Amino acid sequence: MTTEATSGGGWAPIRRLRSYEQVILAIEHRILAGQLHVGDRLPPERQLAELLGVSRAAVREALRALEALGILVAHTGSGGDAGSILVGQPSEAMTTLLRLHLALSNFTVDQVVEARIMIEGWSARSAARHGPAPADAELAELLDAMDDQTLSLQQFHDLDTQFHVAIATRSDNQLIAHLMQSLRDTMRDHMVRAFHAMTQPRNVLTQLRAQHREIYNLIQQGDGDAAAAAIEHHIRNFYAQHGR
Amino acid sequence: MTTEATSGGGWAPIRRLRSYEQVILAIEHRILAGQLHVGDRLPPERQLAELLGVSRAAVREALRALEALGILVAHTGSGGDAGSILVGQPSEAMTTLLRLHLALSNFTVDQVVEARIMIEGWSARSAARHGPAPADAELAELLDAMDDQTLSLQQFHDLDTQFHVAIATRSDNQLIAHLMQSLRDTMRDHMVRAFHAMTQPRNVLTQLRAQHREIYNLIQQGDGDAAAAAIEHHIRNFYAQHGR
Structure with missing residues (x-):
């Protein structure tokens, strides 16, 4: 050699x-x-x-x-x-980096959505495989908090973000959890606009709540493939209906 | 509301x-x-x-x-x-960010390896699903270039990196390709040390070459699940033997 x-x-x-x-x-x-x-x-x-x-x-x-x-x-x-x-705390810096490069069209919103689906699917599979974890109580609390009918759209969105990031955090991989947090924060303005543009927000929120509980239950049952599929549907469906 | x-x-x-x-x-x-x-x-x-x-x-x-x-x-x-x-070009900045946070133990080498397996598995599935692409010629050229027996370990490592990044780039998602490039570059020093610490480098390189061709063939055959599994084995096996 x-x-x-x-x-x-x-x-x-x-x-x-x-x-x-x-x-x-x-x-x-x-x-x-x-x-x-x-x-x-x-x-x-x-x-x-x-x-x-x-x-x-x-x-x-x-x-x-x-x-x-x-x-x-x-x-x-x-x-x-x-x-x-x-x-x-790398997430905030990563978010600034991603947000600016998204604004400069160095990648697209669709690509951020695909990256989210990749990370959340991986996280759900990982969570389902590892069985019950202390973070499950946090997930359950977030689901209950989101059931509050007096929440503003902004408050619902923030709890929604916490729920999704908590699934990534449950995977016990800080790098992937930071990436997830950054991708979600990068999309924040886009998401808040989407929430405020809804013509029937109550109906949408009811649907999102049911999907979150389904994802949570599938993780609890240890069915990673089904949980990943449910998350993919949850994200794709939202963007198809409200994301643009 | x-x-x-x-x-x-x-x-x-x-x-x-x-x-x-x-x-x-x-x-x-x-x-x-x-x-x-x-x-x-x-x-x-x-x-x-x-x-x-x-x-x-x-x-x-x-x-x-x-x-x-x-x-x-x-x-x-x-x-x-x-x-x-x-x-x-966000990759270089993302690499600096990830490298420094890795050095500060804000996440671990194992977590970077898991993130690579997630991204490369996703990329292989995506590539296999989308069928033949112009980037396939580049992948094939890299495989041939890596067959050169006169390459230094450093040169082999650089072509190896290009091959893995090219699979992510083939997915047509620039964000995920940039993430992949950054994760790989973040690990560069670690990887170069691993290559130089090998006691039987020729044997290891022969094994890596065969695994690369298997991954390439599975993508060409459209078998995403098998390609993702082959990549996971390829990465895990390398780290288990040489990564620490």
């Missing part, structure tokens, strides 16, 4: 990095090396600039980029309180 | 936005309103700062955040050439 050294494999032309990109890499390397963890605080801007030998502007730009990626939140206090804290 | 106006639904406490966040929102609103498209150029920093009534520093921080999200690339020329261009 030809080795890296003799084939030249793995080498590529160098692009000159800007200062702020080098700051991002310096922070990334510390994270990858396990020297920085969720909850840790970065040194204040001024100190970080001195430590890395770059301008404060370069540090600030890098921190904004990492904030956009959901890696840290800025702490705007001064003195001992200053600095940014590393966080563990 | 209680309406938004009477229930107070949809209202939430306000968080004071920093200048650079307002700049991001201003750009995002123009994108969402369809007034900015991929390929368009933003005004130069100085002009954008004047137009929005904020400091140049705030504009620069916002542009860095949007760069991190893969929304634009900076154009560092001056005068008429200055400004940033909107782009349509």
Whole structure:
């Protein structure tokens, strides 16, 4: 087998990095090396600039980029309180990313719907296979909460979102649950518009409630294929009737 | 049904936005309103700062955040050439996001592997269902290229990645293809280490080649379930033997 050294494999032309990109890499390397963890605080801007030998502007730009990626939140206090804290919530950043790229037509609403069907079908199968879980109580509570006839469309929609995300969370795969949350949040405006454009919202909500209970029951019975099929029908039917 | 106006639904406490966040929102609103498209150029920093009534520093921080999200690339020329261009490639930004959150243990390598199996199984089923496609020629070429016995491990790994991403791309869902590319790139270092730690690389590569051809043939035969099962075995088997 030809080795890296003799084939030249793995080498590529160098692009000159800007200062702020080098700051991002310096922070990334510390994270990858396990020297920085969720909850840790970065040194204040001024100190970080001195430590890395770059301008404060370069540090600030890098921190904004990492904030956009959901890696840290800025702490705007001064003195001992200053600095940014590393966080563990990728969903919001992923949502911003997906929402902007959807707006730029880098993919379509239909493709987001298909991705949701893929993830929710997988989650339902996974949940049905793993049997009863503590999250089942949460799912049941959400179903009961959605039965409240005095809910606004907005409140119903938010509970509906929680129910669907809870199924993904029940799969015990945080990455897939974050993806699900992001895809759902990416579609939020679209969904809220769809709810408000309904001519017979009471009838639609009654139908959605029944479908949610069917999905829940199929998961409880351990019938993953049927649960996945029910979710697919639930989502496709909604978009066909209200989604455009 | 209680309406938004009477229930107070949809209202939430306000968080004071920093200048650079307002700049991001201003750009995002123009994108969402369809007034900015991929390929368009933003005004130069100085002009954008004047137009929005904020400091140049705030504009620069916002542009860095949007760069991190893969929304634009900076154009560092001056005068008429200055400004940033909107782009349509979310994979790289998604990879950075996923890689950093993986490093922060916000999810695990096992969960990335499960997500890959979900996406690739879905893609194989989708490809098998839709019948022959122009991308099949590309898949066949990649299989032939991987048969070259003089490839370095690195080169084999890169072709291997292209083959798996090409199956997702064949599904005609850009979002899912981007997700697949990101998940695979997120695991790149892990995978390259695994390839280099093999004690019998020639034997492993022979096995991988045979599995790739089996997956390709099952897709060509339209047997989505078998193709998805073959991909799942292919991925699980690799990780069980070399992945840790």
